Amino acid sequence: MRAAWVASVANTDWPSKQGLSVAQQQKECRDLLDLAVQLKLNTIIFQVRPHGDALYKSSFEPWSDRLTGIQGKYPGYDPLQYWIDQCHKRKLKIHAWFNPYRVQHPTVKEPLASNSLQRKAKPWCIYLKKGYVWLNPASKAVRQYVQTVVFDCARRYNIDGIHLDDYFYPYKDFLPATGFPDHKEYSAYLSSKPQKVMDKEMWRRHQVNTLIYSLHKGLKRLKPM
Numbered sequence: 001m002r003a004a005w006v007a008s009v010a011n012t013d014w015p016s017k018q019g020l021s022v023a024q025q026q027k028e029c030r031d032l033l034d035l036a037v038q039l040k041l042n043t044i045i046f047q048v049r050p051h052g053d054a055l056y057k058s059s060f061e062p063w064s065d066r067l068t069g070i071q072g073k074y075p076g077y078d079p080l081q082y083w084i085d086q087c088h089k090r091k092l093k094i095h096a097w098f099n100p101y102r103v104q105h106p107t108v109k110e111p112l113a114s115n116s117l118q119r120k121a122k123p124w125c126i127y128l129k130k131g132y133v134w135l136n137p138a139s140k141a142v143r144q145y146v147q148t149v150v151f152d153c154a155r156r157y158n159i160d161g162i163h164l165d166d167y168f169y170p171y172k173d174f175l176p177a178t179g180f181p182d183h184k185e186y187s188a189y190l191s192s193k194p195q196k197v198m199d200k201e202m203w204r205r206h207q208v209n210t211l212i213y214s215l216h217k218g219l220k221r222l223k224p225m
């Protein structure tokens with residue numbers, strides 16, 4: 001596997017800035033893929049969910065503001081489908097890259113779409129320093145929702161893999177002085193009187209592992225090799 005990430009968060013790689021025309025976005029895509037072929041790569045890891053939004057047609061989350069500058073605004077085409085078609089045309093595989101817990105990046109500006117997680121599922125959202133918003137990995141509802149989003153994309157698009165990034169608790173310098181607010185969930189775990197008690201850090205890792213394991217099992221059922 002010889003791969004490259006194509007990051008959409010903060011318009012890092014693609015599109016190069018918000019509000020480009022469809023033709024401009026598509027040309028940037030083709031130019032990047034032509035370079036990938038020149039470099040003899042065989043896989044592209046394309047960021048389709050940078051922060052609780054979508055660079056594809058989703059029934060659950062708004063169109064990413066990375067495309068048009070306005071969260072929820074239809075960009076005029078389906079970027080993921082275009083990337084799939086262009087990758088496969090060049091004999092490149094494409095993996096859809098998801099950020100499971102990040103809901104907002106500091107570069108995201110108001111107004112938020114009506115179906116953004118901060119509007120439709122505000123109790124799930126944890127507001128951190130520096131303008132970040134995160135989902136709670138210890139929430140069963142959050143894990144089920146993330147799985148639903150990923151499975152929906154995998155089911156409807158001819159992608160060659162799923163890639164995850166930031167599948168962990170947020171960095172400590174993003175946290176308030178009181179730490180990450182999963183005290184209620186950890187207390188409930190302790191109250192369940194487990195046979196072998198995990199300390200909080202191990203318990204947190206277990207919450208993340210639970211999501212990854214469930215995603216792996218579900219994707220294998222959905223698209224067995």
